[in-house]
Amino acid sequence: MMTIKKFIYFLLCYLTTSLAFANNPTPKQFFNHYITLNENFDPALADLYADTAKIQIFRKYPHGLERSMALSGLQWKMLINKMMPIAKASNDRSKFSNIKITPIAKKYKIKADRFSTIKCYTDKGYYMVIEPKENGAFEIIEEYMETQPNSNCE
Template identity: 35%
Template sequence: MKYCAFVWLLGLSALFGIARADALSEASALFERYVALEHAFDPAVADLYADDALIVNTRLYPNGESVDLKVPATEYKMLIRQAMPVAKATNDTSEYSDVTYVEEGRGFRVHARRHSNLEQHTSPLTLLVEPDAQGRWVIREELSESLAVPPRPQAAQ
């Protein structure tokens, strides 16, 4: 009897391990798609976000202050779609490094360093990715940082 219970637990843990490996593969594939769509300046990157995703950008100011800006997901998705042609025109690309995946809840938290080739600035990026109610993997949360550009002085008239 103890042997049967042991074999059952061993089988269950093997199945759980396979399921988690599949989930990690899905999370990794979603992040790779995110990067590929961004590099292609494809507005479809907006479709990777859940409609109720939490979007928080921490703006870093030259005086050392920071302000967290929360953007509703539907507005953020619209901004992404509008920004892609501008990003393409200015060749505003980013490179990602130090990508790690940490299991969290039903999904994974993706940590990366994002380097803006246009701004020559590197900042942390964190995405929480997990399956939605239909099983499609989506971005549930994006936490990012950006530099606040000081306003340019107005030319004398």
């Protein structure tokens, strides 16, 4: 009888731990979820951003002009919802490699090389910062990316 009680106890502990882990993913799982939503052109991607997130987009033109644009998370969410169908129609994808996750207090900085499949260039400056909300789930509070207007594709 003790064996059955122990088994049930360990099973309950395992299930409780698994459910808690499923509700609060690791930074790597969070980023993998971000990638999946991005690859599937899922507008739910916008839900991963805090309304107060700081989004920085840096663009360098071939003639040397450089521009920087800053958006709030709320502005970025609205843009994602508008642009996702356009990105899907043109099959505009980002592929991530060399992913490095660095803890910074309770936050995490996720740095990666972001390859644009539609313009054939790699953004080596890409990063995001995530932070747990009150419920423990992560949200994006900062993101930086570098873009270019022209394609490097042949």
